[in-house]
Amino acid sequence: MNEPIIQIDHVSATYGRGKRLVHALCQVSLEIHSGEIFGLLGPNGAGKTTLLSCVQGLHSPKSGRVLIDGIDVADHPTAAKQHLGIQLQQTALLDDLTVSELIEVYAALYDVHLTASQVAALVESFDLTEQRRRLARRLSGGQKQRLALALAVANDPQIVLLDEPTAALDPRARRNMWEIVRQLHQEGRTVVITTHAMEEAETLCGRVAIIDSGHICACDTPARLIADLDAHPVLKTSLDLPVQEVQTLPGVHGTRYSGQYLEIETSQPQVTLAALTQLATDLGRALGDFMLRQPNLEDVFLGLTGKELNA
Amino acid sequence: MKRFLVLTKAMFLIHLRNRATLFWNLAFPIFVLVIYSQVFGQNTVGNTDYMSWAAPGMMVYNMLSFGLLSSGTIMIQMREKGILQRLQASPMPAAQLVGSYLLVNVAIGCLQGALILGFSALAFQMPLTATGILRAVPMMLIGIVTFVALGQVISGVSPTVGAAMIIGQVINFGQMFITDMVMPIDMMPDGIQKVAPYLPAYAVAQLVRPPLAVGTYSPDLWPNLLIAGLYAVVAGAAAAKLFRWAPRG
Numbered sequence: 001m002n003e004p005i006i007q008i009d010h011v012s013a014t015y016g017r018g019k020r021l022v023h024a025l026c027q028v029s030l031e032i033h034s035g036e037i038f039g040l041l042g043p044n045g046a047g048k049t050t051l052l053s054c055v056q057g058l059h060s061p062k063s064g065r066v067l068i069d070g071i072d073v074a075d076h077p078t079a080a081k082q083h084l085g086i087q088l089q090q091t092a093l094l095d096d097l098t099v100s101e102l103i104e105v106y107a108a109l110y111d112v113h114l115t116a117s118q119v120a121a122l123v124e125s126f127d128l129t130e131q132r133r134r135l136a137r138r139l140s141g142g143q144k145q146r147l148a149l150a151l152a153v154a155n156d157p158q159i160v161l162l163d164e165p166t167a168a169l170d171p172r173a174r175r176n177m178w179e180i181v182r183q184l185h186q187e188g189r190t191v192v193i194t195t196h197a198m199e200e201a202e203t204l205c206g207r208v209a210i211i212d213s214g215h216i217c218a219c220d221t222p223a224r225l226i227a228d229l230d231a232h233p234v235l236k237t238s239l240d241l242p243v244q245e246v247q248t249l250p251g252v253h254g255t256r257y258s259g260q261y262l263e264i265e266t267s268q269p270q271v272t273l274a275a276l277t278q279l280a281t282d283l284g285r286a287l288g289d290f291m292l293r294q295p296n297l298e299d300v301f302l303g304l305t306g307k308e309l310n311a
Numbered sequence: 312m313k314r315f316l317v318l319t320k321a322m323f324l325i326h327l328r329n330r331a332t333l334f335w336n337l338a339f340p341i342f343v344l345v346i347y348s349q350v351f352g353q354n355t356v357g358n359t360d361y362m363s364w365a366a367p368g369m370m371v372y373n374m375l376s377f378g379l380l381s382s383g384t385i386m387i388q389m390r391e392k393g394i395l396q397r398l399q400a401s402p403m404p405a406a407q408l409v410g411s412y413l414l415v416n417v418a419i420g421c422l423q424g425a426l427i428l429g430f431s432a433l434a435f436q437m438p439l440t441a442t443g444i445l446r447a448v449p450m451m452l453i454g455i456v457t458f459v460a461l462g463q464v465i466s467g468v469s470p471t472v473g474a475a476m477i478i479g480q481v482i483n484f485g486q487m488f489i490t491d492m493v494m495p496i497d498m499m500p501d502g503i504q505k506v507a508p509y510l511p512a513y514a515v516a517q518l519v520r521p522p523l524a525v526g527t528y529s530p531d532l533w534p535n536l537l538i539a540g541l542y543a544v545v546a547g548a549a550a551a552k553l554f555r556w557a558p559r560g
Contacts, residue, residue: 056400058556081402088400092393096328097321108317109401135328 004031004067005159005190006055011064013050013214024050026214027064032192034158037185039205040194041297043309047214048194049089052163055192057081068159082110085157085189089164091148095137099128099147102136103154110155126150126180142173149180159190166200178204198297198309210301217304222297229303231295235264235272238288239280249275258308315407322415325385332381336423340373341430347493348435356495359524363438366431367447367520368492370424371454375486375512377423378458379479382416383466387475390466390558399556413459420455421448428523439523446522454515457539460546461511467553486512514538 013025025047032038040048053059055066057077066073066080073080094102100119107114114122123132126146131139139147145165152160165181166174181204184191195201201208202222209219218225232253239262243255251268266272269292280286301309326332347369348362356364389395398408428444431437462479469475488494489503490513496504507513514535521529529535 058396058400078402078404081400084400086397086400088393088397090393090396092397094321094325094389094394095392096325101321101324105317105321106401108314109398109403111314111402113313113317 003034005034005069006030006032006192007067008032008051008055009065009067011051011054011061011066013047013054013059013061015050024214025054025061028211028214028216029064030209030216030219032190034190035185035188036206037181037191037193037204039201039208040192040211041196041198041201041208041301041309042194042211043196043307045213046196046211048196048211049163050214051211052161052192052194056084056086056161083158085152085155085160087148087152087160087162087165089167089194091144093136093144093147093151096135098133098135099123099139099150100132102147103150106151107154110157112155114154122150122154125183127176142169142176145169145173145177146180149177149184153184153189157189159192160184162191162193164194164196166195166197174200196310198301202297208297210297210304212301212305212307218300225297225300226295229295229300231299231303232265232267233269233295234293234299235266235269235276236261236289236291236293237264237276238262239276239285240288241276241279241283241285245279246276249279251275314403315411318403318407319411319414322411323418326381326415326419329381329385332385332419336373336377336381336419337426340369340423340427344369344427344430345434352435360435362431362435363524364495364520365493366427366435366437367523368516370427370451371512371516371519372487372492373423373427374420374451374454374515375458375492376483377420378416378455378460378462379465379483380462380476382459383462383469383475383479384472386412386463386466387469387472390555391472393557395556413456416459417452417455420459421451424451440526443522443524443526446526446528447519450515450518450522453536453539453543454519457511457515457543457546460543460550463550464546464553467550467555470559486510490516492516509538511539511542514542 008028008030011025011028015022015024028051040051042048050059054061055068055073057073057080060074068080068083071080097105100123103119103122104114123129126149128143128146128150131143136144136147149165152162166177169177181191181193193204205222207219207221208225210217238260241262246252246255246262246264249272251266251272252264253267254265256263264272273290298309344366347365351361354361428439432439465475465478469478489499490507490510492512496507499507517529517531517535518539521527
């Protein structure tokens with residue numbers, strides 16, 4: 001595997017002081033390799049943005065160090081920042097500049113001076129050609145997110161840090177953004193994404209670090225994290241059934257409620273489904289929806305922390 | 312250098328495309344001058360007709376309100392939207408951002424001044440000389456820097472745009488009528504006449520008006536330069552200390 005392009009070494013970070021002191025990160029260590037799409041998966045408040053802020057040089061860790069391509073962020077912040085392209089959690093755009101003007105300015109922040117044709121090419125690659133002369137405040141939500149990604153790569157960085165890049169996007173726009181992220185990866189860039197969406201982490205990321213309450217709980221490929229969980233498929237149903245009776249059905253290893261659905265972990269999905277159907281019939285309940293899903297990162301998170309990912 | 316120029320151009324466009332800036336800082340002062348000419352236009356102040364006396368004061372008032380209100384609130388908006396934090400995440404030195412912002416503020420202040428003087432010369436036959444304008448320009452620059460620094464202090468202490476507007480308006484209107492900008496100070500009560508000369512708007516008005524009105528500096532040039540300079544230095548240091556890239560909390 002490549003040498004780590006981002007090395008996070010026993011980083012702890014706090015906010016506030018005295019009684020308001022918050023330990024946002026506790027001895028976090030990670031290595032992110034060149035050319036991978038790396039995900040930080042965790043719920044809101046887990047420390048994802050704080051960790052990214054330490055990498056970006058926006059927040060000084062209380063202890064530990066961050067190296068970007070061998071450069072210590074604390075000692076040489078300017079040199080370290082030169083390697084990075086950034087999209088912050090808040091899509092921060094200068095509303096009174098056009099799309100083309102913004103790309104020119106954001107590249108210039110890194111002392112990269114794009115020609116008109118280079119700006120046009122970048123605009124086209126993010127499907128913003130029709131909006132290139134439009135002021136940022138007149139863009140739709142999806143267009144603003146695409147523009148924010150375009151600005152993150154305007155300086156042609158090795159490493160792109162994206163903080164919740166698909167937040168508040170509809171499913172179609174979210175899939176379009178995933179395509180853009182894959183494109184960035186195919187260009188040879190290292191992409192680091194923070195997300196609280198399990199599907200996004202599983203779909204996009206080669207490796208995922210699960211973070212909760214400032215700690216890294218696990219870090220590996222999604223497939224290995226799920227395999228290590230040694231979990232069973234989950235039968236999801238909207239049936240209203242007494243949980244104690246469901247737990248005695250054949251093949252059932254555990255039950256829990258997720259929203260309005262009852263999730264039943266079972267090593268024998270067909271057998272359990274048949275038994276569920278029989279139980280519903282015996283109790284005079286109407287058959288509702290059934291879904292079978294394989295274990296996913298949400299189960300991994302629950303198994304590691306005892307909490308739901310999107311609670 | 313090219314980075315600085317690109318950023319400065321962008322900041323300039325942002326200010327000029329901001330409709331509030333355009334109205335309050337470029338159109339509104341002209342409107343006020345017209346009103347004042349209708350109400351006070353027949354009066355004189357000393358040996359000077361009122362409009363030739365008031366126009367420089369209106370320039371100073373406009374610089375004051377731009378510095379205290381527009382300049383400070385634009386910075387807060389950029390902070391609230393996360394734009395400053397995005398700039399902080401780039402390798403651009405903070406000094407370049409500050410320099411760019413200041414340069415744009417100075418340019419807009421000069422544009423405002425030129426508009427007011429040009430209108431006054433055309434509409435009210437205000438006599439202007441090249442020497443007087445050349446002498447007034449450095450004083451205007453001192454005034455703009457002083458008021459922008461004060462505005463940045465306000466942006467540093469204010470958590471929101473709303474709070475900054477309130478603080479700025481109190482300081483702005485507090486000085487509008489009592490610092491010899493558009494109302495002669497000898498019309499004010501004795502108590503105000505004693506305090507006003509130590510206020511920044513008064514000092515800048517005494518620096519800018521004489522070269523434009525009579526072509527020479529006032530005999531009180533150095534004391535007023537000292538007062539304006541002190542406000543600029545102290546406010547500038549305070550603004551630097553109070554500056555935040557991100558909102559509190």
